[in-house]
Amino acid sequence: MEVVDHETPSLENGKTDKEVEENANVLQFMDSMDAYLTLIHSLSSTLRRGWLELASARHSMGASRVNTVLLDHTSHPAATSLLVTQDEGKVDSGKPHFTLCKWASSSNENSLLGEKQSSQDKLHPQLRHRGSTELYEEKTSSENKASREVDDPVQKERSKSLSMFGTLVSPKLRAAQLSFEAALETLVEIANMRSEMVCTFDQVNMKLAGRKDEK
Amino acid sequence: MDTVVGFLMAGVGNVDLRRKTNYLIVDSIKQIEDTFKEFTTREDIAVVLISQYVANMIRFLVDSYNKPVPAILEIPSKDHPYDPAHDSVLSRVKYLFSAESVASGRR
Numbered sequence: 001m002e003v004v005d006h007e008t009p010s011l012e013n014g015k016t017d018k019e020v021e022e023n024a025n026v027l028q029f030m031d032s033m034d035a036y037l038t039l040i041h042s043l044s045s046t047l048r049r050g051w052l053e054l055a056s057a058r059h060s061m062g063a064s065r066v067n068t069v070l071l072d073h074t075s076h077p078a079a080t081s082l083l084v085t086q087d088e089g090k091v092d093s094g095k096p097h098f099t100l101c102k103w104a105s106s107s108n109e110n111s112l113l114g115e116k117q118s119s120q121d122k123l124h125p126q127l128r129h130r131g132s133t134e135l136y137e138e139k140t141s142s143e144n145k146a147s148r149e150v151d152d153p154v155q156k157e158r159s160k161s162l163s164m165f166g167t168l169v170s171p172k173l174r175a176a177q178l179s180f181e182a183a184l185e186t187l188v189e190i191a192n193m194r195s196e197m198v199c200t201f202d203q204v205n206m207k208l209a210g211r212k213d214e215k
Numbered sequence: 216m217d218t219v220v221g222f223l224m225a226g227v228g229n230v231d232l233r234r235k236t237n238y239l240i241v242d243s244i245k246q247i248e249d250t251f252k253e254f255t256t257r258e259d260i261a262v263v264l265i266s267q268y269v270a271n272m273i274r275f276l277v278d279s280y281n282k283p284v285p286a287i288l289e290i291p292s293k294d295h296p297y298d299p300a301h302d303s304v305l306s307r308v309k310y311l312f313s314a315e316s317v318a319s320g321r322r
Contacts, residue, residue, distance in 0.1 A: 044291050047218070051217050071223065095283070103226055177224040180221035183222075184227065187264065187288060
């Protein structure tokens, strides 16, 4: 139910609008801080899962096979990178935005499509085609070929990343890799939430400083 | 160490032609300081992940850093859980919730 006070003078309405804007900024700041803390909590649990899986892999493969000594020190670029853009056309245009490009060393399209196609590929596993008719194979092979072509570079990059631990690795190590990939995605969200939080904090701070100067 | 290994498995490791890496496994405080200064001035780094207990060793450096890019994210480590009270971003904004700031606003 709305209560409209028609007796309020226009000057007070201007101040009310200003207060409404300030309240909106404060609320936005509180929301971003809450989201930041929630994401940190989520990251902690994802990392714990990754550490546990890594410890399991070390237990099954041996400590000498899962070791920092085996890290690749030859020159190579990062397969996963970040794209940083500035929010254009907004008042807070200095706020950076981070986008994760996973396994993008082969091609950007493959890394973006690979994740979508891999879920479709799960519906048509290759094992199902063994012993099936030629016609069935012809129909499905073309769609699987497309999804495999896109998915292969991503899987190749994943395998290449694990190759420093040997050709045959424990399934727990692969699971740990996926956990840390999920942690990366959460970290990018945290980075974006952090920049929003800092931006709204600066706005609230400016308003507070302005209010103190008026007094 | 496990944190570094894990993220390297996720594909973020980079080694340039001079064999300089974009990661460091904790050694001495001096090396941590030098590496932090190097990573925060490199143009090919957008986010710096630092375990919070390592960040506490160079807290004065981390708290004095205020550029938007690269973003400094303090993360938990296996043996040291995350403490929001020590986070540099949260400690920067927490004064808004202190009694002193509320009292000064009311004057």
